[in-house]
Amino acid sequence: MLEMQIRQALGDTSRFNILKFTLNGTAAENPIEQNTATVREEKDLATSRFLRPIIDLIKCSYPGATFHLDFRQGLPKAVHEYFVTLLPQSGIRNLVRFRDGRGLAIDPPVLTKTYPGQQPSGAVSALPTGRGPLGWLVHASCGDKGCNADVGFWVKNADGYDWLRTLLSTENLQNLLAKEDNWKKIDRFELPNFWAVHSLLHDHLDRGVSCSSTYDFLAKNVAEFLRRRHVDLRKKILNRGKL
Known part of the structure; x- marks a missing residue:
């Protein structure tokens, strides 16, 4: 697919002496790590x-x-090391500057609310399952945020959401990460209207894109690695076809 897209984007490729695409190896079945x-x-x-x-x-x-x-x-x-940190809102001065030169200071909120981390509220009823790659039923997307990695998963049907949110608890996600799990903090939240579960993997990229000790320095492959991992798939959903 990528070769077709690149060739189309380049237009007439006859002007190149050599334009060659090769595939070196294939992804391992149920892999447990990525490295460098x-x-x-x-x-x-x-x-x-x-x-x-x-x-x-x-x-x-x-x-x-x-x-x-x-x-x-x-x-x-x-290289320049980049890291993510939190600053108190009281230590930052927000100022809106208007065209006429006037400025309007915006004070930090006095009342704030801390939302608890979400975990599945309870196990779903036991239904027949079959073993296979998570990616057979689940879409995913990911990317870097400094030294952290964002990864989100979603299903295409509402009846698969309870299965997804139960499957992707923080503990289960750590098990799926296998050797890639660094035992650092994982923030998790659910997006029920999108039938999605999102996790933020703290310090997954070592010290950020310029200093990461992995091939996947932009965390663009975390989701595909996890989609390749084998899990118990709901047969009712699997019978509708794979992605």
């Missing part, structure tokens, strides 16, 4: 200490081993 590495000091990534030893090993290792000629990803570069 970095260092703190530039000197530790100096060519003589990092790139050169790796290239030398590649050249004399297994038959067919080949390194890429673009070495830019092997050279050290500075």
Whole structure:
């Protein structure tokens, strides 16, 4: 699908000497992790200490081993660490400036309310289930918020919502994350009008996009990883067809 979309977006591809798409491997069945590495000091990534030893090993290792000629990803570069935090509203001055120069200060609210974290109110009635990937029945979307990852799930029919919200409790989500679970805080809330459950995974991306120790530095694959995990699927819904 992606290849078709790219070719259509590029238009006449005959003007390129080479435009080639390849698929290297396929996703594991019921995977339990996603991965990579970095260092703190530039000197530790100096060519003589990092790139050169790796290239030398590649050249004399297994038959067919080949390194890429673009070495830019092997050279050290500075990164800026970004993190999410909370500030007291009383410490921020909100001011609306009008065209005529007048300013209107907006004070923080005096009365606020803290909403409790939502969990399923009770187990749904036991109905026949079958084992399979969560993604057979559930849509999902995800993305980064600094060092945190947002991930939301929803179903296409109302009668699947109680099953979804019971399945995706915080504890069950931690089990689905498997080796990717860092045992940090997870904020969870439900969107009943959308038949959706949303979770915020704190510090899932290490220290944010520029310093993350994962391939998935923008948290764009968290949802697809979780949709690939095997769960007990409601047969009544599964019989209508897979997504």
